Amino acid sequence: MDARGWSRCCSHSRMNVSGQPGVELSEVDGLKRVMCVEDDADIRLVLEFSLARLGGYEVCVCASGLEALERAPAFAPELVLLDVMMPGMTGPQTLERLRELPVMQGVPVVFLTAKAMQRDMEDILQHGATGVIVKPFDPVTLPKDILVYWEHGRGR
Amino acid sequence: MPPPGHALSGETPLRVLVADDIAASREEIGVLVRQFGHSVLLATGGRDALDVAAREEPDVVLLDLLMPDLDGFEVARELRRRVTDRWLPVVVTSSLQGDEHFIEALSCGADDCLARPVTPALLEAKLRHYQRVLGLQSRAAALAQRQQAIIDHIGDAIVTVDAAGRITEFNRAAAALFNAGPDDALTGALLVERLGIDPRRLPETTEAVVRDGAGNELTMTVSAATWQLNRQPYTTLALHDLTQERQLQRMKDEFLGAVSHELRTPLTSIRGAVGLLDSGVVGALPAAAKELVEVAGRNSERLSRLIDDVLDITKLEAGVTLHLQTAQLADLVAEAVAAIDGYAKGAGVRVEVSSLAAGEVQVDIDRFLQIMANLLSNAVKHSSSGQVVTISSRGSPEGWMVAVSDQGPGIDPRFRSRLFEKFAQADSSDRRALGGTGLGLYISRALVERMGGRILVESEPGKGSTFTVLLPARGPRAQWLLCVARDRQRLDQLGMAGAPRPGRDGDRPAGRRGPGGAARPGAGDRCRSAGPGPGRRVLPRAPVHRPYRGARG
Numbered sequence: 190m191d192a193r194g195w196s197r198c199c200s201h202s203r204m205n206v207s208g209q210p211g212v213e214l215s216e217v218d219g220l221k222r223v224m225c226v227e228d229d230a231d232i233r234l235v236l237e238f239s240l241a242r243l244g245g246y247e248v249c250v251c252a253s254g255l256e257a258l259e260r261a262p263a264f265a266p267e268l269v270l271l272d273v274m275m276p277g278m279t280g281p282q283t284l285e286r287l288r289e290l291p292v293m294q295g296v297p298v299v300f301l302t303a304k305a306m307q308r309d310m311e312d313i314l315q316h317g318a319t320g321v322i323v324k325p326f327d328p329v330t331l332p333k334d335i336l337v338y339w340e341h342g343r344g345r
Numbered sequence: 346m347p348p349p350g351h352a353l354s355g356e357t358p359l360r361v362l363v364a365d366d367i368a369a370s371r372e373e374i375g376v377l378v379r380q381f382g383h384s385v386l387l388a389t390g391g392r393d394a395l396d397v398a399a400r401e402e403p404d405v406v407l408l409d410l411l412m413p414d415l416d417g418f419e420v421a422r423e424l425r426r427r428v429t430d431r432w433l434p435v436v437v438t439s440s441l442q443g444d445e446h447f448i449e450a451l452s453c454g455a456d457d458c459l460a461r462p463v464t465p466a467l468l469e470a471k472l473r474h475y476q477r478v479l480g481l482q483s484r485a486a487a488l489a490q491r492q493q494a495i496i497d498h499i500g501d502a503i504v505t506v507d508a509a510g511r512i513t514e515f516n517r518a519a520a521a522l523f524n525a526g527p528d529d530a531l532t533g534a535l536l537v538e539r540l541g542i543d544p545r546r547l548p549e550t551t552e553a554v555v556r557d558g559a560g561n562e563l564t565m566t567v568s569a570a571t572w573q574l575n576r577q578p579y580t581t582l583a584l585h586d587l588t589q590e591r592q593l594q595r596m597k598d599e600f601l602g603a604v605s606h607e608l609r610t611p612l613t614s615i616r617g618a619v620g621l622l623d624s625g626v627v628g629a630l631p632a633a634a635k636e637l638v639e640v641a642g643r644n645s646e647r648l649s650r651l652i653d654d655v656l657d658i659t660k661l662e663a664g665v666t667l668h669l670q671t672a673q674l675a676d677l678v679a680e681a682v683a684a685i686d687g688y689a690k691g692a693g694v695r696v697e698v699s700s701l702a703a704g705e706v707q708v709d710i711d712r713f714l715q716i717m718a719n720l721l722s723n724a725v726k727h728s729s730s731g732q733v734v735t736i737s738s739r740g741s742p743e744g745w746m747v748a749v750s751d752q753g754p755g756i757d758p759r760f761r762s763r764l765f766e767k768f769a770q771a772d773s774s775d776r777r778a779l780g781g782t783g784l785g786l787y788i789s790r791a792l793v794e795r796m797g798g799r800i801l802v803e804s805e806p807g808k809g810s811t812f813t814v815l816l817p818a819r820g821p822r823a824q825w826l827l828c829v830a831r832d833r834q835r836l837d838q839l840g841m842a843g844a845p846r847p848g849r850d851g852d853r854p855a856g857r858r859g860p861g862g863a864a865r866p867g868a869g870d871r872c873r874s875a876g877p878g879p880g881r882r883v884l885p886r887a888p889v890h891r892p893y894r895g896a897r898g
Contacts, residue, residue: 211735229610236617238617242626261534325613325616326613326617327616328616328617328621
């Protein structure tokens, strides 16, 4: 998948990062394309501001698991943030389908969840996620925080 | 409550049937019986004796052996045949010489004999003897009846089986479980065929899937007690259905999960939007606007902590399951200190570790760290910039001690009694200033108690406070002492080298900085965020990231 592919499908998500107080690009260190799957429109907006505008990543924001499956091949994400509780296809179900895509092999997937029950966490992680980010997350540190998962889960 | 059958033991008068065809001797014995405090029923012959006995149900029968219509032998035999639901003592009387007729009477079913003429003292003694035996007997019968009533009204099924696993007894709940029809012969049936469980293969208490008479599979707790009767072993099983409890628990969990999700989702947007505004990513804010955005950010953080705490309390009060693990105490303390480090530095407070005892403890690690985070963050929160919080630990034969001390202002004595209550804070302005939820110490105490321990607190305004926690150490039998001390005196008393630090009441820190710079765990936290959250687990290959809970309690 060439770079033009993802920029075409996600161009609306790219924001100008110049002059913004964000993460230093040296820290980003290679991670460029982040896909977010979240059914809540307001949270999608927060994610987009945080990761694209503040963090300077190329961001592809999807409102459902289905949309993520459609767009992942063209976007070729290097990291996916995936909401757990979504109507229709849940996060774990989406992950299962995403993993079938050649472009998703070895790509770390981090769940976003508002549920903090221990059993929930364990259940979630059974599904082969690299980690979990608990809502409410901090949009200011999120661009840096996801690097931990990217480094941790890369290539596994 | 008096024991059942009490009224029948001891002094309850007997109703004595006196059967004799000769009026004079009938009267003579009747007078004596009345003299001894009992009541008398008279029968004029053998047939009359049977009629009166059937009608009046006497306690004892005094029977003349020689009666024209039906002699005493026949009456004794007939009474024995007719009265089967209780013991009716029959005493035969006769003036005949020799023992043969008495032996004959006893073989006919009489219980005792008395020679005529009757010796009054002997008659009195015999009646007293029957009075006592009958009293004991009815007491035993009442006890058995009471026990049967209890067993029958217990909701749990109770079944007794013999050594071969055949049913010998069962209560109503068990009959319902067997789904037995009125003609269904349960006694003697094999339990394994009825419920699918073999009592001989069960441990004392276990959870088992039981197949009831209707074919449903039920998860039940099965408790087995083995006992002996006439050297034959029997096993009594109590079966408690867990299906409904499980279902309620599941519904409760689902509800809590939904509440958690529904509250946190909008909060995520609010918190995120405010945080981004404050960060300046959409442009610098005027000073007044920034101030307002900070208010919103601070309070959305506080709301987030309140949601966490309230959900935590709901779980605790419903009975949380602890995951006990063996860990090095020193590692746990180090982790607790590492977790609080960022917050302490932000407040200009130094956290020191002194006299750290080596040794293993068995605790729920996440919950332990949650307790430590609560107590440590309280200590930091109530310290001024430049002050020091000290943590130390010590082992003893009974367990372990950990002490945290600070140099804060101490706890107002008037507040001490409410310190561990929900939403207890010294004053509301304090709460606003420090951003706590008022639930931290309540949760800490609940957790400590859940682990079989307790928290104590000592404090002197202006000098410091001491929190002492007693917890089970290695396994449930041993105990260990966790002490969060806030003043040197207390540390000295405890024989611990520790720096002096006064203290204050309790809650955890306001989340570090404003919305724009909320605390996040350092890299070292990524595999286990040290700040305890309700669901924090050690997941080395799957990090859980909680930026807002990272270093708080």
